[in-house]
Amino acid sequence: MNFKQLTILTFFVVAFTSSYVNAQDNRCENYDAVISNLYSSIETLNVKKLKSINEYLKLRCADNNIETHLLFSGLTIADAENDRSNIELIRDKITASQILDKDNPRFAWHLYVLAQSWFWDAKPDKAVSLLSEYKSYFIGQPKNSIEVRALSLIGGYFNNAKSSLEKEKSSYFEKAEIKANEIGDPELKLYVNFRKGGEAFPNSNTDSVSEFKRKKDKWMNMLDSVQPSVTKAEVLLFWGYLEVEEKQKNLSALQEAIEILLEFGVTRTVIDGSMLYIELLKRYGEAAKVESIIKKLINDHGASLDGYQRKQLYGWLFELSESQERYEDALKYKDEYYLSLIAKDDNTQKKLDELLLEYKVEEQKTASKMLKQSLQLIELEKENEKQKNHILILFVVTLSVAVLLLSIIIYRSQKSKNELQKLAMIDSLTGVWNRRAITLKAFQELAIAQREGHSLTILLADLDNFKSVNDIYGHDVGDIVLKTFANIASDNIRAKDQFGRWGGEEWLFIMPATSVEDAKNLFNRLSNKLSEVKIGDLSNITFSMGAVELVNDRNTDLNLLIKEADKQLYVAKETGKNKVSFVSM
Structure with a gap:
């Protein structure tokens, strides 16, 4: 063999060997185990791990039938990161392709992912409709952990559903709890108990001392037995929000939750948890820490913030700067907020003009304050x-x-x-919240209700014939009537309710997790107490009330709710006064 022949032979050997090695490096190994790992990561919401598995499947297993797996893992990732464009795109694709199939061995995971996606979008009616359609799948006992989670999800949704499904919730939770105990996974048991929620959580406002301690100890034992997980983080967030512990422990619970969520890559809940943490710091008077935390949150997760969160964060920065008389910083934060809106939204010209007008007004106000300073x-x-x-x-x-x-x-x-x-926050005559303060409280409670999927009832009350009281008995007696109503209302609302003077003889009540039936009960209590009041020759004092319950429309704003309550107040006045009129949205 001459040198030329030897060279050609060597070239072919090297080329063949290189192709073989590359083929070995790119082969799809342990495909079934990888898919099993993918669905395990979906179940535990380990987004970072899920992204890694997705990349592996796309790179090495493209020849396998992976499209369905990638759709549901992709929806999980998009939901966790609040990626709006991908969430809607993937959900539409799933719906259009009709791939929800009860005979598919991964059906329980698919149903779980889709239902949870609707819930995260604050559309529980969609989740309830979906789960109702396929609830026959869960007639028997759950076979594995994902079916336990799905049953807990169904029980949680049916608990809030305005239908006969509410009666079925206990059976779903009971089956989920039995199987979770049988499996023995502490994280799964914590998940079931958390979804069950309700009266199981300690509540210092309603529980006796011994009952509060018993519930608290139970949850602490469950938390201590669970390794870092998204479920543990969600419980810790709720724990801090309820303020079960003293100040520093509540803050520590929220910090630990945020760290866990960052580790798992659940950006959406990281943002929610950080917002709760900031609210708690403000409530505890630790404003010095707030500014740096907000700026870091905007810097790290600005692209994932929704409109409400963006406005809230910049509003806090503006409020903090104003309170410290740092007017140049306040104006800078207003600039950043409006610039971020213009960059993020495709506004119509009308909307843009409104924003610019609002901006100019705020700029003039701040400039005036700077001159005054x-x-x-x-x-x-x-x-x-x-x-x-x-x-x-x-x-x-x-x-x-x-x-x-x-x-x-x-x-x-x-x-x-x-x-x-x-x-600045108190009504000087009655000593209750003034319009500014009760408006801030209303914004906070509406945000919590929309985020957590709770109901919220807003009531607008107005003293009947109050002008006649002033005209006949004098303004001094009118002032006594206003003070008396304020005292009666303050004594008859719950600790978590908010109440303030809206203006003149009008009053605004904010009642979280409350139905219109509760609103009627409040009206009756106040009306009975007020009817017993006699001020000189004045007696038989009455009032009318309009109530609106937020149930389904999770995208509404506070102004619309108050307008609707005002309409209902008008109905109550026009149909005889001394009554309550209500509506649900």
Whole structure:
């Protein structure tokens, strides 16, 4: 064999060997185990792991029938990351291809993913409709952990459904609980108990001391037995939100939950948890920590924020800057907010004009405050010059007197500031929340109801014939009537309800997790108490009330709800007064 022949032979051997090695590197190994691992990751919502498996399947197993698996894993990932365009695209594809098949061995996973997707979109009616259609699949006992989760999901949805399905919830939870105990996985048992929820959670407002401790100990034992998981994180978020523990432990629970969710890649719940954490910090008076946390949240997850979250976060930054008289920062945050809206939304020209008009108004307000602040600084500088001369004279007399005077100045300044902050939120006549404060409370409770899928009832009350009371008995008696109504209302609402003076003789009630039946009961209690009041010659004081219950329309805003409550108040007035009119949305 000559040199030329040897060279050609060597080339073919190398080429063949290289092709073989590449083929070995790209082959799809343990396909069934990989698919099993994929659905396990879907079940436990391990998004980071799920992404890795998806890449492996696309790279090495494209010749297998992987399209259905990728659709449901893709929907899980899109839901977890709040990827709006992909969520709707994948759901439409699943619906159009009609791939939900009860004979498919992965049917329970598919149904679970699709139902949970509707729930995350705050559309429980869609989830209930879907689960109702396929509930016959779950007539027997659950066979595995995913069916346990699906049964818990069904029980949870049917618990809130306005239909006969509500009666079936106990049987689903019972079957899920029996199988979870049989499997023995602590995380699965925690999942079932969490979905069951309701009266199982400790509540310091309604539980006796011993009952509260018993429930608390039970949940603590369950949490301690579970390794980091999305279920554990969700329970910890709820735990912190309920404020079961003292301040620092509540904050620690939320921090731990957020860290777990970051590890699993569940961006949507990371954002929700961070919003709760910020709200708790504000409630506890730790505003100093809030600004850096909000800026980091916007920087890390800005693309995944929805419109409400974006507005809330920038609103907090603006509010914080204003409260600290950092008006330039306040204006900067307003700039960033409107720029982010323009970049994120494809607004119509009309909407854009509205935003720009609002921006100009806010800019003028802030500029006015900055000018006022500058004038105040000039006056302060003049005053400081005078005070320096006095202090120098006083310093000659005695240093201790100067220190004392300075302490008095600081004390009075802080006291005045605290009083002004309090007065800004309180109605001066009745001592209850004023319009600004009760509006803020309403926004917060609506956001929680929309996020958690709870009901919310908003009530607008108006004292009947109040103008006549002022005209006949005088404004002093009218003021006593207003104070009396405020005291009666404050004494007869629950601890979690909010109540404030909306204006004149109008009052706004915010009642979380409350039906219109509860609203009627509140009206009756207040009406009975008010009927017993006698002020001089004035008696038989009555009021009318309009109520709206938020049940299905999760995308509505506060203004629409209050307008609807006002319409119902008008109905109550026009049909005889001294009554309540209500509607559900």
